[in-house]
Amino acid sequence: MHPLIQQGSAWSLTETGxxxxxxxxxxxxxxxxxxxxxxxxxxxxxxRTPDYSYSEGTLMNGFYDTEPITYGEWAYGYxxxxxxxxxxxxxxxxxxxxxxxxxxxxxxxxxxxxxxLDLKKGMLTRSFTWENAVQVEIERFVSYDYPELxxxxxxxxxxxxxxxxxxxxxxxxxxxxxxxAKGETDVDPxxxxxTARRFDSQKLESSMGKMLHIxxxxxxxxxxxxxxxCAGDEWTLSIEKDASxxxxxxxxxxxxxxxxxxxxxxxxFHKKEEASQEVETMEILFDVIKGLGYDQVRAKHVYTMxxxxxxxxxxxxxxxxLQVGLRFNIFHLNQAAGRDGKTNMSAKxxxxxxxxxxxxxxxxxxxxxxxxxxxxxxARKLLQYRHSILPQARKRAREMAIKxxxxxAWRTINGEEASAYYPAGTAQVHINADxxxxxxxxxxxxxxxxxxxNEGLEILVETARFWVNYGHFDERREGAFVLNTVTGPxxxxxxxNNNFYTNLMAKHNLDYALETVMKAIAKxxxxxVLAEIGFEKEELEQWAEASxxxxxxxxxxxxxxxxxxxxxxxxxxxxDNTPAKKYPLLLHYHPLTIYRHQVCKQADTVLAQFLFxxxxxxxxxxxxxxxxxxxxxxxxxLSRSVFGMMASDIGDLDKAYSxxxxxxxxxxxxxxxxxxxxxxAANMGGTWMSMIYGFAGLRVYDDTVHxxxxxxxxxxxxxxxxxxxDREIGVTITPKDTxxxxxxxxxxxxxxxxxxxxxxxxxx
Numbered sequence: 001m002h003p004l005i006q007q008g009s010a011w012s013l014t015e016t017g018x019x020x021x022x023x024x025x026x027x028x029x030x031x032x033x034x035x036x037x038x039x040x041x042x043x044x045x046x047x048r049t050p051d052y053s054y055s056e057g058t059l060m061n062g063f064y065d066t067e068p069i070t071y072g073e074w075a076y077g078y079x080x081x082x083x084x085x086x087x088x089x090x091x092x093x094x095x096x097x098x099x100x101x102x103x104x105x106x107x108x109x110x111x112x113x114x115x116x117l118d119l120k121k122g123m124l125t126r127s128f129t130w131e132n133a134v135q136v137e138i139e140r141f142v143s144y145d146y147p148e149l150x151x152x153x154x155x156x157x158x159x160x161x162x163x164x165x166x167x168x169x170x171x172x173x174x175x176x177x178x179x180x181a182k183g184e185t186d187v188d189p190x191x192x193x194x195t196a197r198r199f200d201s202q203k204l205e206s207s208m209g210k211m212l213h214i215x216x217x218x219x220x221x222x223x224x225x226x227x228x229x230c231a232g233d234e235w236t237l238s239i240e241k242d243a244s245x246x247x248x249x250x251x252x253x254x255x256x257x258x259x260x261x262x263x264x265x266x267x268x269f270h271k272k273e274e275a276s277q278e279v280e281t282m283e284i285l286f287d288v289i290k291g292l293g294y295d296q297v298r299a300k301h302v303y304t305m306x307x308x309x310x311x312x313x314x315x316x317x318x319x320x321x322l323q324v325g326l327r328f329n330i331f332h333l334n335q336a337a338g339r340d341g342k343t344n345m346s347a348k349x350x351x352x353x354x355x356x357x358x359x360x361x362x363x364x365x366x367x368x369x370x371x372x373x374x375x376x377x378x379a380r381k382l383l384q385y386r387h388s389i390l391p392q393a394r395k396r397a398r399e400m401a402i403k404x405x406x407x408x409a410w411r412t413i414n415g416e417e418a419s420a421y422y423p424a425g426t427a428q429v430h431i432n433a434d435x436x437x438x439x440x441x442x443x444x445x446x447x448x449x450x451x452x453x454n455e456g457l458e459i460l461v462e463t464a465r466f467w468v469n470y471g472h473f474d475e476r477r478e479g480a481f482v483l484n485t486v487t488g489p490x491x492x493x494x495x496x497n498n499n500f501y502t503n504l505m506a507k508h509n510l511d512y513a514l515e516t517v518m519k520a521i522a523k524x525x526x527x528x529v530l531a532e533i534g535f536e537k538e539e540l541e542q543w544a545e546a547s548x549x550x551x552x553x554x555x556x557x558x559x560x561x562x563x564x565x566x567x568x569x570x571x572x573x574x575x576d577n578t579p580a581k582k583y584p585l586l587l588h589y590h591p592l593t594i595y596r597h598q599v600c601k602q603a604d605t606v607l608a609q610f611l612f613x614x615x616x617x618x619x620x621x622x623x624x625x626x627x628x629x630x631x632x633x634x635x636x637x638l639s640r641s642v643f644g645m646m647a648s649d650i651g652d653l654d655k656a657y658s659x660x661x662x663x664x665x666x667x668x669x670x671x672x673x674x675x676x677x678x679x680x681a682a683n684m685g686g687t688w689m690s691m692i693y694g695f696a697g698l699r700v701y702d703d704t705v706h707x708x709x710x711x712x713x714x715x716x717x718x719x720x721x722x723x724x725x726d727r728e729i730g731v732t733i734t735p736k737d738t739x740x741x742x743x744x745x746x747x748x749x750x751x752x753x754x755x756x757x758x759x760x761x762x763x764x
Contacts, residue, residue: 002668004029005324011120013328013668018105018113024054028675029328029667030117030124031351032140033335035343036061036147037088037265038350041117041124044094044138045104047172052105054676057087058150059350062343063223063268064357064413065198065216069420077399079417079425085346085357086198089212089225091263092140092152095168098251103130119324119331122305133160134251143297144304147339148285151301152261153294158251166248167259168240171210171227206279208286209245213275219414224266224278228286230294231259260294262286267340308334311721311728312374314691318715325664326691329684332667333370336681341384345681352678358411358418359385361431362682364438365607366638370688372438373698373722376446383442386435387455389415390462397466400426405465408432423494423591427487429470432463433505437611440512444700447725453526457516461535464513467506468542473549480551488564490604491636492585492594496564498553501608508612510547514540561624563605572631573599584635600632602639603646610646610693614701622650637672641686648694648710656694657712663687692720696731700724706751707740709733724748729759 004013004026015026023043030041039058046053066081096103105113113128122144127137135157143149158165199214204224211226231237234257235247247259264285266278289297312330316323336349344359345367363382371379386408392415393406400407409417410425419425439459443452471483483506488499517540520526553562562568573594582588585599606628609616625646634640644659666683667675692698695718697708705724711717711733719732727745731738738752742759749758 001321002665004668005321007320010320010323011118011327013117013119013324015115016113018110020052023052025670025676026115027054027056028351028678030115031332031335031349031679032122032124032142032150033059033350034142034144034147035335035337035339035350036267037142037150038335039090039092039140039142039150040351041115042092043105044092044126045096045102047090047093047170048095048102049104049106055087055353056090056093057353058090058092058265059085059353059357060088060223060265060268061338061346061350061357062413063088063216063221064219065221066218071420077426078422079420081416081418082420083356083358083413083416083418084198085353085413086216087353088199088223088265089201089214090172091170091225091227091261092150093170093172094138094152094154094261095170096134096136096154096156097164097166097168098130098134098158099163103134103136119327120305120309121302122331123302129159133163134158134165141298141301142335143301144308145300146285146289146297148264148266148282149289149297150263150265151294151297152263153258153298154261155256155258157256158253161251161253163251164248165251165257166246168244168246169227169229169259169261170242170244171212171225171263204275204279207283211279211282215272220270222269222272222275222278224264224275224282226264226266226282226286228262228264228290229259230262230290232257235259262289262294262297308375311723312370314688314720315718316715317717322661322664325668326687328668329664329687330370332679333367333681333684333688334375336367336679337371337378337382338385339378339381341381342388344382344385347681348678349681352676354674354677355411356413356418358413360411360682361428361434362638362685364434366641366682366689367685368438369441369693370685372442372445373692373724376442376448376723379442380446380448380451383435383439383451383459384455386439387459390458392416394462397469400470402466402469405467405469406432406462407466408435408463424487424491427485427495428489428491429466429483429486430488430499430502430505432466433502433509436460436463436509436512437505440508440516441700443516444703445724449525452516453520453523454529457520457526457529458533460509460513460516461530461533461539464510464543465539467510468539468546471506471546474551477551479549481546481549482551488604489607489638490563490600490602492597492599492601492633493563493567493604494591494595496566498551499564500553500561500605501563503550503552504608504612507547507550507552510543510550514543514547559620559623560627561605561609561620563600563628567598570596570598573597575599575631583633585633586635598631600628602632602634602636603642604628606646607642610642610649613646613649614699618650621646625650637666637680637683638686640666641683641690644690645686645694648690648697651710653710653712656690656710657714660687660690660694660712663690691718692722696720696733698722704748704750705729706754707731707738708753709738711735 027040042053042056046056064085108131111129115126123141125139129135137155139153202213204211238246336345345363346357347355393408397407411419439456474482484497486502487494488501640659641663644656647656699706717734728743730741742761747760
């Protein structure tokens with residue numbers, strides 16, 4: 001059992017003691033977020049005790065700055081600007097003093113120090129005793145009901161009388177500057193070092209007290225940060241020169257006193273002139289919060305979390321540690337998702353600054369399925385973000401000499417390409433098909449025709465157009481349609497011809513567009529969208545021909561699917577003589593050294609076959625699985641869940657269970673050795689998929705859901721709920737049978753191990 005997981009507690013992580021490295025490491029794990037803002041799980045006094053903190057960052061989804069990318073040698077079409085999410089004023093900081101002596105882990109003896117992340121309630125609590133003179137309890141949460149709000153309750157019990165107790169509350173307008181400001185450096189290319197504050201701040205007058213108007217240096221993004229404190233009459237308030245609030249009183253032994261603190265982070269706005277209106281909006285919010293009080297705001301938050309878990313929990317009977325790990329992953333996955341249609345989900349969520357807060361294909365292929373089948377309204381918002389950046393995607397396609405269609409950026413916040421290394425960035429054109437796949441999956445799962453024949457239709461058409469312009473019919477391959485100079489999901493094999501994953505996904509992208517446009521024409525829906533983007537019926541023939549003739553590389557001699565045209569012609573990497581300290585390979589070997597070998601960073605061909613498993617025989621999948629597993633390092637956190645799901649698909653439950661253990665506990669155990677930079681959100685999505693797609697065998701085709709459940713021998717039961725076409729379906733799998741209960745919605749015929757089952761809602 002991991003030290004954070006306590007026996008008999010399936011809903012929490014608990015840290016005890018004052019070990020510096022443990023507290024620093026858990027900053028990521030104890031992060032709280034709601035899709036709009038996120039704050040790391042740092043100690044309240046971390047600014048005074050920097051050895052206990054790696055990065056205190058409070059982040060806002062989509063609040064970023066830019067700076068030019070400097071190239072030693074530039075070429076046409078290279079990405080021009082970094083996009084980097086930047087830390088905001090860290091309003092959760094607190095300084096407690098007793099008779100002028102600061103209460104923290106550095107200045108006195110601290111006992112009974114304990115922090116608990118309550119996954120069920122979405123709360124982080126902390127308690128400790130300092131110098132046998134004062135007991136402190138602090139609770140914090142980030143509200144889902146009021147997305148702008150971070151709330152804290154500070155309860156202090158003096159153990160001695162007639163001492164001056166002071167609590168200083170700081171709405172810090174300097175913000176955490178990152179590692180390099182502390183003299184630390186990191187050569188990992190996945191991390192962007194921040195050396196200076198990236199916003200300007202201006203103090204504003206407000207009826208609720210101190211408020212900051214912050215503005216990024218280069219992107220012109222604006223936001224407000226304000227704070228409100230509720231205190232009893234026993235406190236005396238003084239305002240310091242730095243505008244911080246200090247509350248003071250004379251202690252009475254064993255009489256608990258408290259302060260309630262609310263920090264508000266407004267939505268992003270784009271014009272300075274909008275600040276006054278945003279101030280009014282924030283004042284209204286704080287008036288509402290003041291009227292409700294901490295207890296009611298907290299109760300609303302807990303109720304919202306209860307509703308979330310009622311639809312999203314996945315229960316495991318048989319392994320308490322895995323149960324906690326799974327719930328932890330679902331908890332953080334939910335925290336990461338933008339819900340406004342203007343933001344998405346970064347690779348680290350809002351738990352850290354790794355990957356600069358960029359959005360990748362991770363959203364569509366690893367994280368969106370969870371929302372698709374538990375919170376479809378959030379899935380819709382995530383896809384609307386992709387639609388919002390179509391203008392930038394069209395522009396990028398023109399830069400790539402594609403006359404018609406769109407190319408989505410590989411890594412981005414604002415829709416423009418931010419990847420400076422094009423072989424593992426722009427060349428991953430499969431992102432177009434990944435997004436199209438997610439759009440089609442959403443339409444399948446929801447029957448949302450409003451989205452299908454508006455945003456969905458436009459995305460599908462523009463991505464299909466890209467493929468017919470990017471590829472060509474190759475006479476030397478008997479007229480097959482080929483896609484050259486691409487990089488698939490495996491970033492250790494770059495700039496190749498006919499990557500199997502890319503070609504198969506592109507084929508389905510073309511089919512999705514063809515089907516959706518034909519339905520739109522038949523139903524006379526979305527015709528205005530087609531007219532606006534200049535659709536011509538001749539395009540349907542182009543898509544159909546390209547799909548039909550799409551080249552999918554296969555070696556008839558070995559009966560293996562080829563990852564690309566060249567993969568089998570390369571020398572296999574010398575795994576036996578590569579020491580463990582040399583992984584991940586990208587940090588120890590030149591890219592060209594890696595590219596000339598057979599070695600995979602992550603699942604590629606295996607992922608393609610998993611996504612369309614019904615198109616391949618079990619024997620074929622098993623052969624390919626065995627081959628590619630032997631040459632895959634899993635240096636990417638995206639890899640293990642795919643190999644685990646495919647192991648379930650081919651019937652190797654022992655291997656599936658082993659991979660699942662890795663995915664469920666990846667961040668808790670720091671398996672990738674970089675959890676300090678933020679959680680691995682895509683792996684968290686992969687964990688959920690491992691349960692639902694893997695062990696439960698969920699697939700959606702022929703307009704309904706299919707299950708092929710297989711329960712690992714280590715477990716006695718798994719149970720979960722999915723949303724499908726306005727229905728709520730409960731699934732319980734045991735060694736003896738599988739039960740399907742229609743809790744909400746109209747009757748539906750589903751398939752269990754290939755046989756139809758008609759399920760009916762028996763509620764009166």
